[in-house]
Amino acid sequence: METTMRMTKSRGKSRSAIFFKRFLCRPFRIASVIPSSRTLTRRVADKIDFSEPRVIVEFGPGEGCHTREILRRMHPSSQLILFELDPELAQHLVQQFRDDPRITVLNADCATLAAELARRGLSHCDYIVSGIPFSLLEPAKKRALLRAAYDVLAPHARSAFIIYQVTNELVGHCRHFPRNESRYCLQNIPPMFVTKFYKAPQPA
Numbered sequence: 195m196e197t198t199m200r201m202t203k204s205r206g207k208s209r210s211a212i213f214f215k216r217f218l219c220r221p222f223r224i225a226s227v228i229p230s231s232r233t234l235t236r237r238v239a240d241k242i243d244f245s246e247p248r249v250i251v252e253f254g255p256g257e258g259c260h261t262r263e264i265l266r267r268m269h270p271s272s273q274l275i276l277f278e279l280d281p282e283l284a285q286h287l288v289q290q291f292r293d294d295p296r297i298t299v300l301n302a303d304c305a306t307l308a309a310e311l312a313r314r315g316l317s318h319c320d321y322i323v324s325g326i327p328f329s330l331l332e333p334a335k336k337r338a339l340l341r342a343a344y345d346v347l348a349p350h351a352r353s354a355f356i357i358y359q360v361t362n363e364l365v366g367h368c369r370h371f372p373r374n375e376s377r378y379c380l381q382n383i384p385p386m387f388v389t390k391f392y393k394a395p396q397p398a
């Protein structure tokens with residue numbers, strides 16, 4: 195028991211170290227010195243309905259803290275597709291999740307989402323979870339990405355785009371999503387808004 199706890203702690207430390215090292219190399223792309231907290235990863239996963247097989251996409255998984263929480267809850271027939279732009283973090287994710295056939299790691303810009311889904315025979319996904327630093331994107335890229343996220347979400351009442359961010363500025367850029375709900379999570383460094391944008395106007 196004690197050995198298992200020691201191993202888990204040391205794995206956590208080495209993941210944080212990889213993340214910090216990549217932050218030092220690309221501060222504006224990584225945009226955070228430490229991975230999201232356990233509370234934040236739970237709050238984000240709570241926004242997903244895991245009762246049925248789903249296609250879930252994650253933008254900017256970093257060292258995989260949200261990914262592990264989603265995988266822990268995910269239906270055995272679901273798929274999780276990761277878009278991680280940083281090559282070292284993407285390689286780390288490939289190693290970390292190599293034994294789980296539900297997961298696909300792409301070392302790619304999340305702007306290629308529609309094309310990557312189409313390559314896999316998928317016209318839609320059910321959820322997109324995003325951790326990329328939207329506030330640092332140039333306006334045209336931000337607009338295109340938010341439009342693409344809306345377009346690829348399946349047209350059903352549960353499908354949603356879920357983001358966690360220091361400010362809630364994206365609400366103003368997401369008027370094409372008919373509904374949203376936000377909650378502030380203080381138990382993270384720094385505290386974050388978790389916002390869920392629904393594709394459908396009516397609740398399920």
Ligand SMILES: C[S@@+](CC[C@H](N)C(=O)[O-])C[C@H]1O[C@@H](n2cnc3c(N)ncnc32)[C@H](O)[C@@H]1O
Binds near residue numbers: 223229259302
């Ligand atoms: C703030 S970190 C979040 C990491 C992790 N999700 C967490 O919560 O700790 C942002 C991550 O998004 C990745 N990223 C930034 N822009 C991206 C893009 N356009 N496509 C895919 N990944 C991107 C960065 O490499 C980094 O791993």
